[in-house]
Amino acid sequence: METVAAIKTLIQQLAQSTDQFGRAEINDALRELQYSLETPFDTVMRMSLDYPDIVDAKDTAFQKAFNTDQDCFHWLATQPTRIANFKVLLTDERTPNFLSMFPLEKELGSWSAEPEKALFVDIGGGMGHACIRLREKYPNQPGRVILQDLPPVLQAAQATQPLSGIESMPHNFHTPQPVQGAS
Template sequence: MEKIAAEVRELVSTADDAGRRELLKSLRELQYSLETPDDTLKRMIHYNLRLTVARTATDLKLFSLLAQNAPSPMTTIEIAKQTGAAEVLLGRLLRYLASLSMIKETGVDTFTANNITTALAGEGFQAGLRVYFDSHGPTFQAAPAFLAETHYSDITDHTKTPFQAAYNTDLPAFTYATQFPVISANFNNYLAYERTGRAIWLDAYPLEEECKAQPAEDVLLVDIGGGIGDQCVALKTRFPDIPGRVILQDEAHVLANAIVKEGVEEMAQDFFQPQAVKYAKYYYLRNILHDWPDASCRLILENTKAAMGPHSMLLIDDIVLPNSGVHWQAAQLDMTMMFVLGAMERTREQWRALLDSVSMKMVKVVQYTSLGDSIIVAVGK
């Protein structure tokens, strides 16, 4: 087994991202092919438990503690003293985490960090755990009953989803979250982290080439619903010499936590209202339209189109699903969008149909990750 493992690691070391994902898929299929029915059952019925214990571990700061102390291992007694948790309880939690390789067991009641521990210790990663356990968890639990009660109809209304059933509210998820600053903060921190280490649109899109004659006084890019501004910061950091104004738009309560960067202007704007900035070169929507059903997307697109000039382009930064063989990460994101927001990930044909419905033309699609993250370039017809 050690020889096989060494060969796999060698393959990974020379593979690109798509090759690495394909290798992981092959290994996963191999694992599943070796399972007995009992193995499969025990793996699947305890998925929720994994997230439960990991969420508890973040409250106790176990991942951070082990990562900070690495490579030196820590005993259960030492960890109990620093966390205040009961030693027996703590030992059981640590044993479970080690059994799933979230941490590494080095001896009797002795543990240290591995690469997964280090990832789990990150603030953005822990924000993601809180989002999916605290906020999305009840929605996922409510989904089977909701689907049965609605006779398995398509979910196309963001006010009629398992989220409303779980939280006993008529409010859409985003509106509901504004009432709870902690939920909003976790969500924004997770979004800022979520693509860490992954390619971004600037790695593939020919921005410099298209902006050679860009006037300095004009608006280069409007980041619509841009959150705390990580994409604007990336643009100004990567291409500080491209002239033109860069404007970050979102609701005022989101902009209150925006990253400060020279050359990035902040503007409070609701994308369901008419776009205030006219004739920008680029209007940029990153992971916005996948949050909304088609009817809402059409309103966002119509507001944007009305502000576009003859040389403006709309850049939609979102996943473009293949017609078959969708990666599990993209597929589970599609399920999340449906259950929480009544929204969806879309295929190229679905994106084209959406744009056609507001008299916009898909010019090209620039894919920049193996998961299907792409820039869809569109203009008015």
């Protein structure tokens, strides 16, 4: 593994010594190398055929890949660089959000909720971007908008941006859902 660490260091040094176009070339070369070792299809097939149905979040391919006994989200919370990259991936503004694809007005129809009834529950919602977008687009829509995630993630979300009109609820999606009847 020392050789892999040395290669990683060399690549980082090379990336620091070039411009954005050079870094793009490095990324392309690394992607080609990755795919020459194992294509995404090969990875999915290997994982789907080599492992039984997941019945325990702490007994998956993830634990073997990262040599941990933690589930992926608790482990990820201990990895600042990886969690930062994961958050960027989840908040990628280049992808359409659900409000541009889902006909919310049509689905809600003439639904009028009492303020205590759940309108939307974002399970494993991370930093709350879906909830924020919903409240921004429909600020006067009655009903609770609930962001569910693990406590450290909710703390980070609340520290990062205001979650006005959004209820934060600690929840592990491997356990029974406490909110029922959301539209």
